[in-house]
Amino acid sequence: MSDSRQNYRLGDMTAAIFAQAAAANPVVLLPLGSHEDHGPHLPMGDYLLAEQLAVRIAQAATDKGVVTFAAPCLPFGVADYFGATPGGLALSPASFRAVLAEVLASLLGHGLSNIVILNGHGGNVPVIHEVTLEIRRTRNIILPSFYLWKIARQLMEAQLGAGSQERFGHGAEPLLSLTKALRGAFVQPGEVLAHGGETMLGLPVSGFGTLDFHGLAIDAPVEFDQVPLAATQAAWPLASAELGAQTAESLISAAAQFVVHFGRLPRGAAGCVV
Incomplete structure (x- = not known):
């Protein structure tokens, strides 16, 4: 299965070819992403990164002996802070929950119970937990979720060392x-301005959904166009395709190792991890 001609995307395979491969109950990666504003410098479709990484993770895990395929990426994430910015395409939490539950039910219905979710959007996290918890309670099947950008941050922070925290945030590292490493042609050149000074209720906007009240974080319906871009401004002059490529390789390696661990766990009578 490590032949370079091997397909790792379900979308590239005929149903008959995949039915033959599915007889061994391979691991199926389900990438999730979003289509949202990341600032004036980055493309909106971070789901394309999640999809690209999923294929490379599938190949790396297969090369390690655990046959793995990448399902099509769900490009629309849970709507959170981006309603005011143009171009964003998102689902309500209820709609995303229904879509995710039905996609997983479809895979499970085909006897594909070894599923790993590769999540690429923070707003998806609580809904993924709800859906997978219900599957555990009703079917006694455990479906883990590997949060791509959270783990990428951990790997990059470890590489950069102390004092790098200000470079991390939405639209930043x-x-x-x-x-820059994986879709560099779509990164817009120029300076990124750290806009600020936005207020609500007579208080300064301090972050996603928060206002600053004498040093205390007060939750409020703040959207992305009002959030300061200090992290982006700090990251912009130091970010590089080289750093991104190193992080991507570390991320792919870590995810593939997890998939191999998951794929080799003892299975119950139904062939799934319980």
């Missing part, structure tokens, strides 16, 4: 260098 780790997605900035990852995009």
Whole structure:
């Protein structure tokens, strides 16, 4: 299965070819992403990064002896802070929950119970937990979720060392260098201005959904166009395709190792991890 001609995308395979491969109950990766504003410098479709990484993770895990395929990426994430910015395409939490539950039910219905979710959007996290918890309770099947950007941040922080925390955030690292490495043609040149000074209720906007009240974080319906871009401004002059490529390789390696661990766990009578 490590032949360079091997297909790792379900979308590239005929149903008959995949039915033959599926008889061994391979691991199936389900990438999730978003289509949202990342600032004036980055493309909106970070789901394309998740999809690209999923294929490379599938290949790396297969090369290690655990046959793995990447399902098509769900490009629309849970709507959170981006309603005010143009071009964003998102689902309500209820809609995303229904779509995710039905996609997973479809895979499970085909007897594909070894599923790893590769999540590429923070707003998806609580809904993924709800859906997978229900599957565990009703079917006694455990479906783990590997949060790509959270783990990429951990790997990049370890590489950069102390004092790098100000470079991390939405539109900043780790997605900035990852995009330069994997989709560099779509990164817009120029300076990124750290806009600020936005207020709500007479208080300064301090972050996603928060206002600053004498040093205390007050939750409020703040959207992305009002959030300061300090992290992006700090990351912009230091980000690079080289850093992104190194992080991508570390991320692929870590994810593939997890997939191999998951794929080799003892299975129950139904062939799934319980």
